[in-house]
Amino acid sequence: MKLATIKNNSRDGQLVVVSRDLTKAVKVPEIAHTMQEALDNWDDISPKLEKVYDQLQNNTLSNTFDFDSKEAMAAIPRAYHWADGSAYVTHVELVRKARNAELPETFWTDPLMYMGASDAFIGANEDIKIEKEEWGIDFESEVAVITDDVPAGVNAENAQKHIKLVAIINDVSLRNLIPNELAKQFGFYQSKPWTTFSPVVVTPDELDDAWSNAKVHLPLISTLNSKVIGSPNAGIDMTFDFGQLIAHAAKSRSLMAGSVIGSGTVANQGSPNGSSCLAEVRCLEIIKDGKPSTPFMSFDDRIEIEMKNKKGETIFGKIDQVVKQYDPIN
Template identity: 65%
Template sequence: MKLATLKDGSRDGQLIVVSRDLKTAQIADGIAPTLQRALDDWNFIAPQLEQMYNQLNSGRGSNTFDFDPKNCMAPLPRAFQWADGSSYVNHVELVRKARNAEMPDSFWHDPLMYQGGSDDFIGPNDDIVLGSEEWGIDFESEVAVITDDVPMGVKVQHAAEHIRLLMLVNDVSLRNLIPAELAKGFGFFQSKPASSFSPVAVTPDELGDAWKDGKVHLPLRSTWNGVQVGQPNAGVDMVFSFPQLITHLCKTRKARAGSIVGSGTVSNKDSAKGYSCIAEKRALEMIAGGEPQTPFMKFGDTIKIEMLDKNGKSIFGAIDQSITEPEA
């Protein structure tokens, strides 16, 4: 099943069901007005949405319309929680090595995770508006899951049962603001502005055999200014699976329905697969030659993030955005 949120002038938008080929859609307000409402009572509402989805795919949907990602908000325009992990330890290792920082052994056994702002996400085709190029603007291509209610202390073997939907993320980072914030010893804040999400969130069954062991075994493509710069496989070198991340999140607290858990920047040890953020490219340049060569993003730059199935069809639709400065 594929779900999206249509812009309607409200904070939370309107839930729509989208066809598997991402060509048509149908408003689901007779079933649930918003995605959050569907997640709040998933066991009752999901079968009704599934029925609508099946009818849509078979050409029997009523009041259908052409699906246009430009008319979409993030699937969850605001969420109760956004917790982003760092499952691809290769990425962390490269960035630390570039600045001659020691890599703690615990990073391979205990996930890194930060809690980001979740009250104002960016739509998949909306501009990323930022105040200065000097902040070191970077994209971060990731995968994320949306959970139902997860109990505190959930075990890894049961955590996957709480994954309801998956989507793609651009976890925007302001690299030049990060060092001073981390030096305070209190984590990210200003250096992590609003994140962007794919037009469509999908149920795990839509991924077929690519969804295995709590990981998505497909390449994640990043295209910067029209040039594909990375296609690492999201299932390769993912040290911590989504069930492991959820277990980490819920060690000391519950997670309520509508919580989003990110994978962290997708990264493969095979550098030929390219990169999912500029910081990793710069780290490789520093390791090789002592100085970074690749600049961060500028106003007017574009970033496209997409995942295709084995038949070359887009699964989530594309995050496709421009970097812009605020209007005067």
């Protein structure tokens, strides 16, 4: 099943069911008005949404409309919880190698995770608005899952049962603001602007055999200004699967329905398939040449992020964003 949230006159948008090929959609206010409402009552509501999805696939509905990804908001425009992991430890290892820093052994057994801003996610075609280029603008292509209610202390195996939806995201980073924040030893804040969602989210079964062991075994393609930066396989070198990430997040407290858990930047060991962020590209350059040659993003740069199935068909639709400067209001 594929779902999306489209624009209306509210902050939370209108839940719609979307056809597999992303061409048609149907509103379902009689079932749920918003994505959060559906997640709050998933066991009762999801079978009803699945029925509509089947009808949509069979062309038996008369109230459909053409789906336009530009009208899509983030699938869940504001969430109760957003936590991003760093499941691809090979990525962290590379970054540390570039600055001659040791990787603690615990990084391979205990996930890194930070809590991000969930008061507003943005849609796949919305601009990335940043005040200054010198902040070091970077994209980060990731996979994310959305959960129902997760009990505190859940183990990794049972945590997988709480994964209801899967998405791809762009977790934008402001690289030149990160060092000062981390030096305070209190995590990211200013260096993490709003995160972007793919046009649609899907239930894990929609991924067929590409969804295995709580991982998505497909390439995640990142294209900057028409140049493919990378297409690493999200199922390879993922040290911690989504069950483990959810269990980590729920170690000491329960998670509310609608919690979003990110994978961190998708990376493959040795980067044979390219990279999912410019920071990794620059690290490889530092290791090879002693200095980076690739700049971070500039205003008017365009980043596209997409994942396709084995038939070459888009699964989540495409994240397609342009970096724009905003003027602060004083």
